[in-house]
Structure formats: C-alpha cells, structure tokens
Amino acid sequence: xxxxxxxxxxxxxxxxxxxxxxxxxxxxxxxxxxxxxxxxxxxxxxxxxxxxxxxxxxxxxxxxxxxxxxxxxxxxxxxxxxxxxxxxxxxxxxxxxxxxxxxxxxxxxxxxxxxxxxxxxxxxxxxxxxxxxxxxxxxxxxxxxxxxxxxxxxxxxxxxxxxxxxxxxxxxxxxxxxxxxxxxxxxxxxxxxxxxxxxxxxxxxxxxx
Amino acid sequence: xxxxxxxxxxxxxxxxxxxxxxxxxxxxxxxxxxxxxxxxxxxxxxxxxxxxxxxxxxxxxxxxxxxxxxxxxxxxxxxxxxxxxxxxxxxxxxxxxxxxxxxxxxxxxxxx
Numbered sequence: 001x002x003x004x005x006x007x008x009x010x011x012x013x014x015x016x017x018x019x020x021x022x023x024x025x026x027x028x029x030x031x032x033x034x035x036x037x038x039x040x041x042x043x044x045x046x047x048x049x050x051x052x053x054x055x056x057x058x059x060x061x062x063x064x065x066x067x068x069x070x071x072x073x074x075x076x077x078x079x080x081x082x083x084x085x086x087x088x089x090x091x092x093x094x095x096x097x098x099x100x101x102x103x104x105x106x107x108x109x110x111x112x113x114x115x116x117x118x119x120x121x122x123x124x125x126x127x128x129x130x131x132x133x134x135x136x137x138x139x140x141x142x143x144x145x146x147x148x149x150x151x152x153x154x155x156x157x158x159x160x161x162x163x164x165x166x167x168x169x170x171x172x173x174x175x176x177x178x179x180x181x182x183x184x185x186x187x188x189x190x191x192x193x194x195x196x197x198x199x200x201x202x203x204x205x206x207x208x209x
Numbered sequence: 210x211x212x213x214x215x216x217x218x219x220x221x222x223x224x225x226x227x228x229x230x231x232x233x234x235x236x237x238x239x240x241x242x243x244x245x246x247x248x249x250x251x252x253x254x255x256x257x258x259x260x261x262x263x264x265x266x267x268x269x270x271x272x273x274x275x276x277x278x279x280x281x282x283x284x285x286x287x288x289x290x291x292x293x294x295x296x297x298x299x300x301x302x303x304x305x306x307x308x309x310x311x312x313x314x315x316x317x318x319x320x321x
Binding site for chain 2: 026027028029034035038042043046047051061064065068069072073075076131132134135137138139157158160185188189190192193195196199201
C-alpha cells in the first residue's frame with residue numbers, strides 16, 4: 001500500500017511521526033511517546049549544551065534534564081503549529097546555559113588535559129588523541145566568544161541548523177545570525193591561530209591528521 | 210588557521226557525538242513519567258449491555274419494556290375479543306381501510 005498513514009495511527013517509534021505529534025501523544029497519556037521523543041531530542045540537546053558549556057559534560061546533562069523537564073511540564077499547554085519542538089528545546093538549553101555561565105565562577109577548563117570521550121570508529125590511538133585534542137581546543141576557544149557568537153556558531157556549524165532556524169532559537173533576525181556566525185568564525189580562527197601544529201595540522205588545510 | 214582547519218574542527222566536534230548516558234535518559238524518562246497527565250478514557254468506549262440499560266432508563270424501565278414486549282407478542286398470537294372487535298371495525302371483508310388516506314401519496318411507492 002502506498003497510502004500515507006496518518007501520523008497518529010503510527011507507532012511513536014516511527015521516524016515519520018513529527019516531534020509535535022509525539023508531544024501531543026505524551027500529553028494524552030501515551031506510554032511510549034516520552035521515550036521516542038527523548039531519543040530524538042536528548043542527544044541533540046546534550047551536544048549543544050556541551051559545546052555551550054565548554055565541554056563540561058556533567059553540567060550539560062543537568063541542563064538537558066532541566067530543559068526536558070520544562071518540556072514535559074508544558075506539554076499539555078503546547079500550542080500546535082506555533083514553534084518546532086526542537087527549536088523550543090534549543091532555546092531553553094541556550095537560556096539555561098547562559099544562566100549557568102553567568103552564575104558559575106569563571107573557571108577555564110584546562111582544555112587539553114580534559115580530553116573528552118571520543119565516539120567509537122575513529123581509527124588509531126594517535127588519531128583519537130588528535131581528534132580529542134581538537135575538540136577540546138574548539139571547546140576552549142568557543143568559551144572565549146561572546147555568548148551570542150558562541151551560540152550562533154555552534155548551532156550553525158556543529159548542530160547544522162539553518163539560519164532561519166537559528167534566528168528562531170535565538171530570537172533574532174536572520175541577518176543578525178549571519179553576522180554573528182561570521183564574526184564568531186573569525187574570532188575562533190584568531191584564537192586558534194597559534195595551535196595549528198599542536199593540533200596535528202602539518203601543512204596546508206584540510207588534513208585530517 | 211584557515212576556514213578548512215575550522216571546518217575540520219567542527220567535523221571533529223560533530224563526530225564526538227554526545228551520546229547520552231543511561232543515567233541521563235533514565236532521569237529524563239522518570240521526570241516524564243512523573244509529570245505525564247493521566248491517560249484519558251478512550252474516545253469510543255466498548256459496547257456494554259449495562260451502558261445500554263442505563264441509556265434506556267435503568268432496570269425499572271427495562272422491566273416495563275419487557276412486559277410491553279411480552280404483551281405485544283401475546284396480543285398478536287392470541288388476541289382477546291376486544292382486540293378482535295377493534296380490528297374488525299377496520300377490516301372490511303378482505304379490503305383494507307386507509308387510516309391515513311394520503312399516506313401513499315406522501316410515501317410514494319413505499320407500499321409496493
């Protein structure tokens with residue numbers, strides 16, 4: 001049969017069911033909706049929060065739990081069609097991270113000692129080390145950017161959102177987002193300029209180490 | 210630091226996918242469970258005899274309905290004299306009497 005199934009007749013695990021439909025299912029008491037929605041949103045929110053918080057994974061997990069808690073709490077009042085669920089979560093994570101950065105004592109993680117866990121599939125111990133060092137260096141450099149530039153750069157270049165989506169998350173115009181990402185990239189280049197050799201680039205650009 | 214170098218860094222960050230710990234997922238789902246509104250009654254309840262009886266007015270009404278049904282059956286099978294007389298008044302030697310003469314006109318060809 002080639003007929004499209006109506007969303008609500010599908011199971012919550014069906015990737016074609018929109019986030020919003022899962023949220024409505026959750027609010028209606030569906031037992032599987034929360035898990036399906038969490039499997040989609042938590043990894044993205046965690047990645048984003050980790051970048052915003054300079055690689056602090058534990059704090060990022062706290063932020064994500066809080067953001068998801070707010071999502072569950074407002075689910076019954078969700079107004080369909082007004083915003084995308086993922087956008088809403090990104091926005092809450094953005095605000096929570098900003099609050100945390102302001103609240104905590106400014107502690108600059110010694111980035112290169114604090115090599116984060118690297119996903120499986122990177123070949124070779126040396127390659128893994130270099131990748132970990134690069135990620136740590138990027139986190140440290142991101143931490144030096146102004147909040148808005150950091151948020152825009154991470155959403156654009158790591159999370160892969162479009163400029164209009166970023167504008168919705170940050171509550172800005174699209175032109176402001178373009179300006180923020182351009183300035184953020186220039187600033188990152190300047191901050192990282194002295195670390196090319198240490199991060200495994202031997203000559204030219206684009207060497208994967 | 211070139212744009213390509215930066216793109217490498219971003220790619221490394223993407224590859225360093227933040228896989229949520231089991232603990233985080235468990236906490237998130239526990240929150241979801243605690244805050245989830247109670248499941249609503251299904252929109253279409255399954256048919257139940259008790260629901261039908263209640264809709265007709267309860268067991269007292271059901272007793273009346275049963276009596277009327279039995280009485281109707283009995284009148285049909287063994288009509289008392291009074292019913293015979295009444296029927297005879299409308300029944301004239303094999304012909305029928307239209308109680309509502311215009312009925313056929315109103316109903317069209319319903320009588321066949």
